[in-house]
Amino acid sequence: MLPFFMLKKLFFIILILSSTIAYSQTILGTITDVEQNNLDYSYVLIKDFDSTNVKEYSIARKGKYEIDLKKKYLKIVVEIQSNGYVTGKRVIDNPQKNKTYTIDFILEKDTTTNKLDEVIITAKRKPFKIKKDTVSYNVNSYRDGSERKIEDIIKKLPGIEVDKNTGAIKYKGKPIENVTLDGDNLFGHNYTLGTKNINVDMVEQIEAIENYSENPLLKGIEKGDKVSINLKLKKGKFNFSGNIDFGSGISENLNEVLDINANLLGITKAYKTFATLSYNNIGINRSPFNYFGFSQNREQFIEKRFLAKRIIPETSFLNTLDEERVNINNQYFGNYNALFKINKRLKIKTNLYYVNDKITSEQLFENQFIIDGQSFTTTDDISIEKKPKQYRGDLEVKYNASKTSLLEYNLTIQQENIQTPSSVVSNNDNSFTTLLNSESFYLRQKLLFTKKISDKKAFQFSVFQSTNNIPQNFQINPSIIDPINYENDIQKSEYSKNYLEVQSILLGSTTKKNKYTFSVGGIIDNNKLQSELFSQNLAGNNTAENGINNLRYSKKTMYQLGSYQFNTGKWKLSPSYRFRYLDQEIYNKESNTKNTQTNFLFEPSINIKYKLNEISSFLGTANYEQSSIVDNYLFQNQILINNRTSVSNIPSLELQEALSYGFSYLHDDLYNLLEVAIGMNYQNRNGNFFTNSTINQNTTQINYFFLPQDNNNLNFNFSATKYIRFLESTVKSNSNYSISRYKNIVNNSELRNNESRFFNTQLNFRTAFRLFVNFENTINFSQSISQSDNSNEFINESLNNTFKIILKPAKKWFVLLSSDYFLPNLKQKSENYMFLDASVRFRPKNKRLEFNLIAKNLLNETNFEQIQTSDFSTNIYRTNILPRYYMLNMSYDF
Amino acid sequence: MKIFFLLLLIPCYCLSQNNISSLNYELTRTVELLTFNAYGVLKVDFKNKTSNFKLSQYVNKLKGGDFVKSSLNENDSLEVIGPKVICRDYKFYYNDFKKDSTYTILYNTYCKNKVLIKDTINYPKWEIKDECKKIGKYNAQKATAFINDRTWTVYFTNELGINGGPWRLIGLPGLVLEATENTSTYEFKLTEINKSSESSKIIKPYHKNQTTFNEFVEKSIKESKERELFLFSKIPGVIIGEIDINSFHLFETLDYIEKRK
Structure with missing residues (x-):
């Protein structure tokens, strides 16, 4: 038995040993240089003896190190690395558990001249990909x-x-x-x-x-x-995917409102297709064609010069309200698009369209005229049903004849019929029914060949052909020409256009990234117009006086165009020019007269852009153009276009000269969250067709005639957007001011000088709070002033305010409440309109399904009145509005 | 006297060894199908125990107007335009290992946002792995660590006698040759070594706007969100209130990834 004091010692030894058993091996020591200076910053590495891999490491500070091994090793190498010194190494064979190894290192300076410059250790730098920020x-x-x-x-x-x-x-x-x-x-x-x-x-x-x-x-x-x-x-x-929307509800007059829409998208390697079918009667236009308003889609705008003229205009539905509120429709729309990749070189694409709509409207036109001190009023109460129907097919074939050449062929065939029956009550006592039937057949083909000559040059050759026939038939019951003897009047009109253009283009770019184009081409544009106005009864027809037009208008052009784009530092200049040989001829079969004119034209233009700095730039444009504008004013004898108006012209082949300048400043500062745009535009057109109107209570006769006089227009615009940090909102302001000067003749007056000024400003405020609620408000003010020499000024001011509340009460819900307030005439504050709409959206977890509850026009505004002033009249236009409706809509994705 | 000077010269000549190694790195940022390249230079001063990593702006962002050389399919015309204003200055990551301090110069898109961030060195907690591979003629060993919101995997070698790495990839017992991270967005690659290229001192970077790293991150994210909202607000018909800022992509750069509650 050991004495007690020894037991204590033993106990302590066991205690110490047991504490060291809990830890693994520890290695510590000092690191100094040959002069006994502590090496401040070194790495201590533990490596397996038979490998160069580092197993554990620690950083030594101020010449001292200590490392606790986390694993068990058979034989290790302790290495000390310090930049600028030769690495120190020590081997520990079979490092014991519970043992502390003290190893001091003295490192020698590394004097080897290490001039291993330019050692490239990776294969090559990645080739510089010129993929910019997309x-x-x-x-x-x-x-x-x-x-x-x-x-x-x-x-x-x-x-x-x-x-x-x-x-x-x-x-x-x-x-x-x-x-x-x-x-x-x-x-x-x-x-x-x-x-x-x-x-x-x-x-x-x-x-x-x-x-x-x-x-x-x-x-x-x-x-x-x-x-x-x-x-x-x-x-x-x-694969195939798509969605179906089904919405059904009820409107104020207990009519059913429906919004049904189905889309299908199918994609495989060689075939991509997209089809859509829809029906709605809540004012939505799902087609790319707008039969309600005047707005032209992009394609119609480009195609304008290939289309025939619609002499008898279709019914216009003017509006300042959103089209969806006033477009009382019944639209069926179908569309099928498909792209076939036949092989590597050949691609065929087809687009098919079908539109069938019925737009109804109750309109009241009230016009107050003040001419030569005399005043009178006309009213037309019209009930219209516009029924457009369109079938259209497009075909496109693209063939890559070789790696540097491409052949493209495009074909469009379109058949459109618009039937517009309406009933009119004129001046509260005369009632008429009218029916306008317009057809349009359009065929268009284009063949384009592109050849890439080099990386910087390409050549193109194209042939373009189109045919457009617009036969129209306008019937009015009873006859207005001779109501006693005849039942109805019929105005027939047919305008057809045949267009052919051949063009070759050379395009290129220079080493300095300047670009140029040169092209040469020719156009043959043949137009035919035939019209007849006659009264009809059971016995037969009677042609009205000066009621026949039969003429041919042909335009032949040969042209040469050139343009060049210079880029030098902060400037970007793009001058361009057009040389044209223009030959026009009007042959009037009725009077057997021919009118011809030949012109050589030179039309230059230039665009200049100057980059002031990274965030602002100036833009300037100047443009000179001469064009023939007679297409709309070809017929000398009258054509009846509605129940009270007939039109005739004194055609002229004279050209209109248009000179325009524009200048603008743009400032886009994303850092300060500010964007400003200021612009000015001036346009002078010399040579115009002016109107000579003879207006009385029952009829209006408009005659267009050409005068080498000016119309000009000056326009200023300003817009600014700023995000205000402390309000967490965006403020946007848009203002526009324009002055137009034009001439006309009313009721045999002298040539009057007129001026109209228009000012519009809009202020918009939108919040972006990180709350469940947000607001948006837009206020819009317009003022228009019309004036004519020595006569009164007509002024109209209107106001419109839209206020929206956006709520996101929970993740799956979304609520939008909006109010639209209109005051069309500030002088008559009692005539105001308030539209309230609400929509609630719910998207349950499975995300394929969505529900919408919509309520529109909650206050059930039924009519909207709009006022326009011209230099001799005030025109009030009243139209009916889609009544209040409630709808539940369900959408399913598959 | 002459002998004395000569004696002085000899030790000086021994000591006038170049103490700075210069290493060139390439940083590749891949977002969806696009890659952006930036270039960095790491300077390691073994005498004064300092290092500085200078990182350029993404080179492809600086100019607009060129065409894509490799397109996705024959109809893609991916010619794209870069942002209108972007700062071209460098970012600096400076470490003083003796004093245990770091000076970083960062900015977010605009030079006006430049800040200096002073801090103590935050050594990444490296986990050294057994895996190795050969990069060039050097044996490189794998190590991983979680640094600034990402898990980085690097290959380093201790055959060069230089310790260090680009950006914040420091503290390894060797030189970082390659580095990638778990979101597969960023990648560093060593492209050139210039051992003992100069003998001087690495200058500590300085800027008058000083802030902390967290403050810098918060401010950068907030300003970027405001810019996006501002861009939307220029579009007619957009209901700003409908837009949920928190549904945007998480804002991220090399130095941080936005954290959303």
Whole structure:
């Protein structure tokens, strides 16, 4: 038995030993240089003896190190590394448990001349990829639950604007050419078919592309002006997918309101298709064609010069309200788009459209005229039903004859019929029924050959042919020409146009990235107009006096165009010119007279951009153009266009000279969250067709005649947007002021000088609180003043305020309440309108289903009155509005 | 006297060894199908125990107007335009290992946002792995650590006698040759070594705006969100209140990833 004091010692030894058993081995020591100076910063490495891999390490400070090994080793090497010194090494064989190893290191300076310059250890630097920042938007980042169609997302993307009425998209102020699907152009110019119908869930990414070239052979050669959007579809959806929307509800007069829409998208490697079928009677236009308002879609705007004229105008539905409130429709729309990739070289695309609509409207036109001191009023109470029907098919074939050449063929065939029956009560005592039947047959073909000569040059040759016939028939009951003897009057009109253009273009770019184009071409444009106005009864027809037109108008052009784009430092200059040989001829068969004119024209223009700094620039444009404007004013004898108006012209082949200048300043400061744009535009047109109107209580006769007189227009605009940090809101202001000077003759007056001034300003305030509630308010004020020499000034001022409350009470719910207040005439405050709308959206967890409860026009405003002033009249236009309705809409994605 | 000077010269000549090694790195940032390249230079001063990593702006962001060389399919015309204003200055990551302090110069898109962040060195907790691979003619060993919201995997070698790494990849017993991280967005690669290239001192970076790292991150994220809202507000018809800022992509840069509640 050990003595007690030894037991104590033993106990302590055991205690110490046991504590060291709990820890693994410890290695410590000092690190100094040959002069005994502590080496401040060194690395202590533990390596397995038979490997160069580092197993454990620690950093030694101020010449001392201590490292506790975490693993068990058979044989280790302790290495001390200190920059500038030779590495010190010590081997520990079979490091014992519970043992502390004290190893001091003395390191020698590393004097070897290490001039191992330029040692490249990776294969090669990655080749410099010239992939710039894409303006590529990930769809999910912009979703918040309120969007359903991809158009709703596109609206939100920075730099992108969507026009509410036509759905046209602008990127950085430039209108976009196409919306492509995974690079394929399925929709052509009518891209709203895609953006209005494709469900948000089908799209992964949206790319906005500047300097877009639809022809890949022209990339880098073509002047970079075009802009495009590419929708990248979700991978794995290489199958059929789509969605069905079904909405049903009830409107104020107990009529059923319906909104049904089905979309199908199918993609496989060689075949991409998109189809849509819809029906609605709540004022939505799902087609790319607008039969309600005046707005032309992008394609119609481009095609304007190939289309015949519609001599008898279709019914216009003027509006300052959203089209959806006043478009009382019944629209069936069907569309099928398909792209077939036959093989590597051949692609065929087809688009088919069907539209069938019925737009009804109750309109009241009240016009107060003050002419030569005399005043009188006319009223027309009209009940209209406009029934357009359209069938259209497009075909596009693209063939890559070789790697540097492309052949494209495009064909469009369109048949459109618009039937517009209406009943009119004129001046409260005369009642008429009218029926306008307009047909339009349009055939258009284009053959385009592109050859890439080199990386910097390309050549194109094209042939374009189109035919458009518009036969119209306008009937009015009873006859207004001779109501005693005849039952009705019929105005027949047929305008046809045949257009042929051949063009060859040379495009190129220089080493300095300047771009140029030269082209030569010829156009033959033949127009035929035949019309007859006659009164009809059971016995026969009687042609009205001066009621026949039969003429041919042909225009032959040969042209040479050139343009060049210089880029030097901060300046970007784009001068261009056009030489034209223009030959016009009007042959009037009725009077057997011919009118000809030949002109040689030179039309220059220039665009200048100066980049002041990274965030501001100046833009200037100047443009001179001469054009023949007689297409609309060809017929000398009268044509009846509605129950009270007939039109005739004194045609002239004289050209109109248009000179315009524009100047603007843009400031885009994303750092200070401020954007400002100021612009001015002046346009002078010398040589116009002026109106000579003879107006009395029952009839209006308008005669157009040409005078080499000026019309001019000066316009100023200003817009600014600023995000105010402490208010967490954005403020936006837009103002526009324009002055127009024009001439006319009214009721045999002298040539009057008129001036109209128009001012509009809008202020918009939007909050972006991180709360469940947000607000938005827009107030809009307009003033228009019309005046004529020595006569009264007509002034009209109107006000409009829209207020919205946006609520997100919970994740699956979204509520939007909005109020629209209109005061069309500030002088008559009692005539005001208030529209209230509400919508509640619920998206349950499975996300394929969505419910919407919509209530529109809660206060049931039934009529809207709009006032317009001209230099000799005040025109009040009253129209009916879609009555109050409630609807439940269900949407299902598959 | 002459001998004295000569004696003085000899030790000085021995000591006038170049003490700074210069290493060139390439940083590649990959976002979806696009890559951006930035270049960095790491200078390690073994005498004064300091290092400085100078990182350039992404080179591809500086100019706009060029065409994509490799397109996705024959119809893609991915010519894209860069942001209008972007700062071209460098970012600096300076470490003084003796004093245990670090000076970082960072900015968010605009030069006006530049800040200096002073802190103590935060050594990453490296886990050294057994895996090795050959990079060039050097044996490189794998190590991982969680640094600034990402898990980085690096390959380092101690055959060069230099300790260090680009950006915040410091504290390893060797030189970082390659580094990648778990979100596959960023990648560092060593491209050139200039051992003992100069003999001088690395200058500590300085800027008058000083702040802490967390404050800098918070301010950067807030300002970027405001810019996005501002861009939306320029579009007619957009209901700003409908947009949920928190549904945007998480804002991220090399130095941080936004944390959302």
